[in-house]
Amino acid sequence: MSTPSTSLGSVSASRKIKDRLVQGLVYLAFALAVIPLVSLLWTVVKHGTARFDATFFSHSMNGVAGRDAGGGAYHAIIGTLEQVLIASVISVPLGVLTAVYLVEYGRRGRLSKVISFFVDVMTGIPSIVAGLFILAMWMLTLGIGKQGQGFAGSLALSILMVPTVIRATEEMLKLVPNDLREASYALGVPRWRTICFVILPTALPGILTGVMLAVARVMGETAPLLLTIAVTKAINTNPFSGPQSSLPTFIWDQAGDPNQHAIDRAWSAALVLILIIMLFNLAARLIARAYKPTGR
């Protein structure tokens, strides 16, 4: 982008300075964004490794007070994995089927426009409102799991997950070339078999990537879980009965304790949570790269 030297030399100088100034500001802005990221990751790793030991992964907090050393997040890790798994089991079929409706069946119909609009709106629901909704419906109205229940947490998470899954699937289904659909119809294959055995398999890697990213997103959600699963220190492997723990609520609980041992545990749990989330993100990227559509 070299400016040719012309007779406009003097003007050019001020313009050049302005150009350089903006360039400097733009570089500075990027650096400004990297500082918190580096600081955050570095502190989490630095403090997190203090309690990143076998006890942490094999013990719960049962009978361990804030000032005690020891204790672990075993119960929280189990809780998080179960809740997110159930949330995925609920929201993936719902999300994929809705996307199929939007792309394959309801093209440009009024219903699909309305659904599409509200999916956008749903994306913006604050996570705590999803928690309040499950509290109001599931626990206060239906009276299920009043003392906190892992499954109620899963329901709240799936409300946050569904719109992400729908949008990701929709984008991928739109990328499936129309020739494939037409070829399948021309062979006399019914529509639903075309969708199930031609279109969805073609879009599968992309859908999987979207699901992984959605999982990574809800895994770190704290607010809805605070209202639904209650906080317990003991191991509870049954998500359908009694309060459960989860990594985010574990961090919330431990970080609120002034004792250094508790704060160490909070940092270690943060490290574990970030590692799991990064793993899902990485998996999503690898899937996306491995099955990258080549040309048409």
Added chain:
Amino acid sequence: MSTQSGVDAAVGARHRADTRRLSTGRTGDRIFAGAARGSGILVLAIMAAIAVFLIWKAIPALQDNKANFITSQDWNPNATPPKFGIAQLAFGTVMSAGLSLVMATPVAIAIALFIAYYSPRKIASGLGYVVDLLAAVPSIVYGLWGLRVLAPHMDGISRFLNDVLGWIPFFGGDSPGKNSIFTASVVLAIMILPIISSISREVFLQVPRANVEAALALGATRWEMIRLAVLPYGQSGVIGASMLGLGRAMGETIAVAMVLTFVPGINIHLLEDGGSTFAANIAKSFGEASPTGRGALIASGLVLFVITLVVNMAARAVVARRKEFV
């Protein structure tokens, strides 16, 4: 005669086709289409249910409320008689989200420009990924970091701002602290940065190549090209993006709840400790809430739901309007 038979043949063919389709999976088709349509309707039903249940469960608490729900600054729903109002929460939410937007938007636009037009092509997507990593960090970790790492640093910064800009009421006050709305909004700004910058980046990359090249061909410097070709084109996209960021900042719960220390009453001095937001208040007071307290929290959640709904719809409308131009 021949036409007649032709028509017959056509009718026969259509009939045959119908029966064949019936035998090869029309039922399956109907079930599958029904399931897909049902899922879509279920999504709508969930949205409706959210509004209905929040309203329903909020009403009893609102009826018991002895204070004005809109203007009262108290939050004592567990007391007898219960008194609660959202004035302080609304103030804290609007201020922290607004301030975070003011801080995040220019930086986010600059980052988007950096990735789209300044960085070397080869590493551009890698740099984009770095910014997206900021979005992958869960809010609870931001809260922990904000409380333990950022807040101690904010002490000095707050004092400095108080000294220099103390004549502005928002930055005034006698005792600038570290657990203030200002600190919360810095954390929020970092959290909404990736949202605003990734959408802006996409918009900037869609600027027609011809516009960019025409500006350059006329002798514009890179900044002039951006000012003439990129920014006008991307304007509404950037506005929509920052409104989405605003919605996210207003609904953010845990990071804010961890950073803020609750002090009752509206404090216009944003550098002083205290303040609360809708979401942070729900997370903090839920544990000790009585049945009326829960109802009151649900009522405040309903207000938050409506506010974010309006902001998000407006943002989508702005972004969608731009789509029609393209």
